[in-house]
Amino acid sequence: MSPVQPNPPRPGTIRALPYRKPTRGRDYWILDDVLPDPDAVRARMLERDDWVEGYPHKREPWPGLRTMPGLEPAELAHVERLVRKTTGAQKIWAVDPAGGGTFNHNCVQVVGKGECEPRPHTDSRSLCRYAAVLYLSPHLPKDCGTSFYRQSLPGGAVGGNQVLAPHNNLVDALGTRYVPEDSFTEDVRVPPRYNRLLLYSANLIHTATGYAGSTLEDKRMTAVFFWMAQ
DSSP: OOOOEEOOOOTTOOOOOOOOOOOBTTTEEEEOSOSSOHHHHHHHHHHOOOOEEOBTTSSOSSBSEEESOOSOHHHHHHHHHHHHHHHOOSOEEOOOOGGGOOOOTTEEEEEOTTSOOOOOBOOOTTTOSEEEEEEOOTTOOTTSSEEEEEEBOGGGOBOOOBOOTTOOSHHHHHTOSEEOTTSEEEEEEEOOOTTOEEEEETTBOEEEOOOOOSSTTTSEEEEEEEEEEO
8 A cells, every 4th residue: 555656866865664574474474275266256256347447547556457345255254264363363354444545455456467567565554454465366477476575775785674653654654755766675575376365464565576467367366455453
């Protein structure tokens, strides 16, 4: 949500963030074979005709196609039981943002090759503690998964990768929406797999690694989720 934008360097405006090495089982979790019938979910998505168009189809800041809700109630409840068990959270829930803003929880996104580049960002701490991406494409290239990033600082130094209080998102933490193009570097890459759920702490800098395909059937199809937890 709210990715930073590349811009010429402005010395003194970029803050260094704290760093926490993304560690499987602590900061992110990989759950394979999540849905009992992923083929049925995918077939349902391919039959839908209510896709909302983003870039390059329309003048929108977000890419590809979106539709929601993605999973049906029983499917979503199954995923949420796994998330609670995995994280140890007693309760998880999706926030209904004030002001009627768009919140793309349980949203299916379809993005093809050339429709977007990696966009390092964090999700808002005021809206979620955990985020997750469910891969719904059977044959994605290995470089179309999800990557965790960290700062790349002037002089070749590397910086941090997480947003902590009192900041809610990456823009707040950095003090600007506009950063040099080389401000981030890839740290950990998780490859895609059909019916894989990648669950992670939403305050870590992350992005889709890449995109592929040119049709609805072969583009990168994922469902995304955002939960608060206690």
